[in-house]
Amino acid sequence: MDSSAIWTEKYRPQRFSEVKGQKEIVNRIQALVKKNNLPHLLLAGPPGVGKTTLALVIVKELYGENWRDNFLELNASDERGIDVIRQKVKDFARTKALGDVPFKIIYLDESDALTREAQQALRRTMENYTTTCRFILSCNYSSKILEPIQSRCTVFRFKPLSKEEIQEIIGIIAKNESLTIDSEAKEALYYVSAGDVRKLENIMQSAAAITTNITKKHIFDISSFAEPLEIREIIQRCIDHDFPGAKKKLVDIMINQGLSGLDVVRQLQKEAWNSNTKDLSKLEMVKECGEAEFRMIEGSDEFIQLESLLAKFVLINKE
DSSP: OOTTSOHHHHTOOOSGGGOOSOHHHHHHHHHHHHTTOOOOEEEEOOTTSSHHHHHHHHHHHHHGGGGGGGEEEEETTTSOSHHHIIIIIHHHHTSOOSSSSSOEEEEEETGGGSOHHHHHHHHHHHHHTTTTEEEEEEESOGGGSOHHHHHTSEEEEOOOOOHHHHHHHHHHHHHHTTOEEOHHHHHHHHHHHTTOHHHHHHHHHHHHHHOSEEOHHHHHHHTTOOOHHHHHHHHHHHHTTOHHHHHHHHHHHHHHHTOOHHHHHHHHHHHHTTSSSOHHHHHHHHHHHHHHHHHHHTTOOHHHHHHHHHHHHHHHTTO
16 A cells, blocks of 8 residues: 555455454454345444444445445535435435345444434435345444434444554554554553544554654654643642642643643543542542533633642642
8 A cells, every 4th residue: 555545544454354342243243244134233432443444344345346336425424414314315225236235335424413303314214225225324422313213223332442452453553664662652552542543543653754663752742642640740749739839730731742721631530530549539620620621612711720620639639
């Protein structure tokens, strides 16, 4: 493949055997594909865990080289209205499939972004064209999909990849791209990707553009993450009632590493669980992180909200 290709496509699995993680889901879908008897599918789970990849593997296994003739992919976050369902989807669904497989496949990515009216129209289309078309819906939140649509689908719930699976992918890419990645950098990659393979591959490609010897510093700099130790130091200073020290450390991290307030508050929430304080204090700190994140999303000043958050951390640990 072209050396300038984006790694999320370059390393996208092409067969069931290449898919990492979701082993039970892959085995069940592979069995359905072998029988040429695929029900409507609903793939739910966080981003970057293999939903689109698995949909593409399904059509490639079913139709072979001519898969594009029998496959329609739509991103519901771009085309989310009822007209898309009435026109594009219905027109494709009503025509007969080419080849030995008796049905075509329509893949609706981010289908939880479809309006309620579009989902109602989709429900009728799924009923009327089952003989010529099967649907694969993917979403981050299955709760946003209407219950009647969920009942017409076999639901598969995806989860973030485990540390071992992420490290296996890191090993494959490092070998193919002649990269040297030490154990600390691998830990950092898992920490910042949190089981999201797309994020992992984008960070690795960005780091590889700088150097072939990747360290944890490269990973944290590229991914807009502070080192966990620095975040833990801020929390520890709050626990020790050193508000000026915690504030100075926070400002240094944000300015020197160009982090946004949301980046920092999410890391503070994550590291609060690992802090050296009472469990009840940890719960209160996490609760305050949620409040600060909400206020930032609503448009409040990041520095004021973060200073307020640190002040609350100090007060929580004084009680």
